[in-house]
Amino acid sequence: MEDLKIDENTDHYILTLKDYEQGLRAGKMLGLRCRNCGEIMCPPMPVCCGCGGKELEKTEMGGEGELMAFTITRVPPEGMDAPYIVCLVKLSEGPWVMGRLDHDPEKITPEMLGRKVKVSGAYAWSDKFSAGEHTCPVFKVIP
Amino acid sequence: MRDVAIIGVGHTKFGKWETKTAVELFAEAALQAMEDAGVEGKEIEALFVGSALPDFGEGQAMINVHCTSELGLGQIPSTRFEGACASSTVAIRDAHMWVASGEFDVVLVGGTERVLPMGTPLATRTFAMAMHAVSEVPAGLTFPGVFALVAMLYSKTYGIPLEKLREKMAHVSVQNHRHGALNPLAQFYRKYGDLKVEDVLGSRMVCDPLTLLDCCPFSDGAAALVLCAAEKARKYTDTPVYILGTGQGTGGAMGRFGEELIRPPSRVMSARMALKKSGLEPKDIQILELHDCFTPAEIIALEGMGFFEWGKAADAVEDGQVDIGGKIPTNMSGGLIGKGHPIGATGASQVCMIVEQMRGNAPKGNQVDPVPETGMTDTMGGSFGTLSHIVLGRSRR
Numbered sequence: 001m002e003d004l005k006i007d008e009n010t011d012h013y014i015l016t017l018k019d020y021e022q023g024l025r026a027g028k029m030l031g032l033r034c035r036n037c038g039e040i041m042c043p044p045m046p047v048c049c050g051c052g053g054k055e056l057e058k059t060e061m062g063g064e065g066e067l068m069a070f071t072i073t074r075v076p077p078e079g080m081d082a083p084y085i086v087c088l089v090k091l092s093e094g095p096w097v098m099g100r101l102d103h104d105p106e107k108i109t110p111e112m113l114g115r116k117v118k119v120s121g122a123y124a125w126s127d128k129f130s131a132g133e134h135t136c137p138v139f140k141v142i143p
Numbered sequence: 144m145r146d147v148a149i150i151g152v153g154h155t156k157f158g159k160w161e162t163k164t165a166v167e168l169f170a171e172a173a174l175q176a177m178e179d180a181g182v183e184g185k186e187i188e189a190l191f192v193g194s195a196l197p198d199f200g201e202g203q204a205m206i207n208v209h210c211t212s213e214l215g216l217g218q219i220p221s222t223r224f225e226g227a228c229a230s231s232t233v234a235i236r237d238a239h240m241w242v243a244s245g246e247f248d249v250v251l252v253g254g255t256e257r258v259l260p261m262g263t264p265l266a267t268r269t270f271a272m273a274m275h276a277v278s279e280v281p282a283g284l285t286f287p288g289v290f291a292l293v294a295m296l297y298s299k300t301y302g303i304p305l306e307k308l309r310e311k312m313a314h315v316s317v318q319n320h321r322h323g324a325l326n327p328l329a330q331f332y333r334k335y336g337d338l339k340v341e342d343v344l345g346s347r348m349v350c351d352p353l354t355l356l357d358c359c360p361f362s363d364g365a366a367a368l369v370l371c372a373a374e375k376a377r378k379y380t381d382t383p384v385y386i387l388g389t390g391q392g393t394g395g396a397m398g399r400f401g402e403e404l405i406r407p408p409s410r411v412m413s414a415r416m417a418l419k420k421s422g423l424e425p426k427d428i429q430i431l432e433l434h435d436c437f438t439p440a441e442i443i444a445l446e447g448m449g450f451f452e453w454g455k456a457a458d459a460v461e462d463g464q465v466d467i468g469g470k471i472p473t474n475m476s477g478g479l480i481g482k483g484h485p486i487g488a489t490g491a492s493q494v495c496m497i498v499e500q501m502r503g504n505a506p507k508g509n510q511v512d513p514v515p516e517t518g519m520t521d522t523m524g525g526s527f528g529t530l531s532h533i534v535l536g537r538s539r540r
Contacts, residue, residue, distance in 0.1 A: 017277055041399075043278050049399055068299065071291035072351040073283055077268035086284050088292050088397070088404075096398040098282045110305040110352075113295060125281040129272070136282040 012046040063119035065091040146373035148383035151180025157364035157483030168365035169255035193231025193254035194487035227273035227524030232490030232531035253367030254488035273525035275396035287350035290437035301454035312438035313343035323481015330483030362483035366491035388420030407527035410447035417532035429515035432493035
């Protein structure tokens, strides 16, 4: 049987989702910079989310940011174990990303809002619906 | 484009339906709507069905086909609309356009859903499919989680301490349960009518800071409407309600919203579109049914639609400004929190509830007096992914 797997670059993606997730697993926060308006974005897209421009270049971000919101999830979806903390982080370079927060769910308080956080790892997850594994960043509060 | 009228409405009770399928629930609501309008099946020219997750709820994809067949409507064009929780609002918007365009004179539109057969873990998983599957689902984000993040960001942005905000949010639940308890079609009819703020705050934590009573329930149910070209509406009814304007807006992954997450541009654009088409402003609207899937959702919806300034709706809710006698009576049906949220049926249900208000048929304690001349619905699918609004009036523009 002929192998039908396609593994080649397409015309419009400078950075693919696969590249981005591989970066996360290697401890790197990859993104794109728009040469037209300067917007920095991640996860990756084929066009700029600010101006729609197509002149994009890869960039590596520092992985530091501000904790804008978090929630302790106590009722999980099928296939996950609770409690765990989901967080929304504004990276120093601009983009907002969703991730997990590496912190004791029973010891976190709203006073943590606004604290500086840094990428400390990646969380990979899959189930029967997800068409393979996908990855989000894990953040830790900078002491 | 022609004016379009709603000439009939139908609505099953919302709750746990173990004895009927989503197709049967739709057919029940549709037949009620057709009888209400005095329309025969052979007069229906097309069917538009909103349903978000029938594939998972009952293993039924392409549910529109089976709804059409169940109703004996023959081979008329039939389409399913999927916009998560806004599915039937976008179905109504499209149905309206097809009648306005002159292609059809009489069409049937509505929504149906059975969520409870999935159980909480699978329902939580499948609802999350409306988020960005590859970046938000691995983080473990759930829908209560989306609005927990919204509450946090609202607190941070407007400088309202989280414990204060939780009290203001609790008023949304108290008010909507009070009206839901009076609505015989509501999941919580005769339940939680005397809920107190402390009950909401002390309820089991789901996604901090949201407790169970900050959340709408999982529900089964259906709602349907018959739409007709306005020029022919009087042939069927003395109390047509006109669709004055509709709007729709689109979002993306939550991270892309940034600080706008509490002022979603998808909602702002859709609401403005609907109001502009109707030639009205928020001050002209006399009743709202809006998407209170969680208590903070009602607060940011009131602001995003232009009824209160940014950061002010939490206080307004606490002051009774969205109850009868206030600035803008909101969710007199009980909303999603009190009435229930069979997701694909919700948008059609919201429109049905405003039609009943305009006919003076809402339950005692929920009916706005004098009957509202104008009204507006707000329905949100996903995490601000699909927003849609419908402006209704007792008179043509």
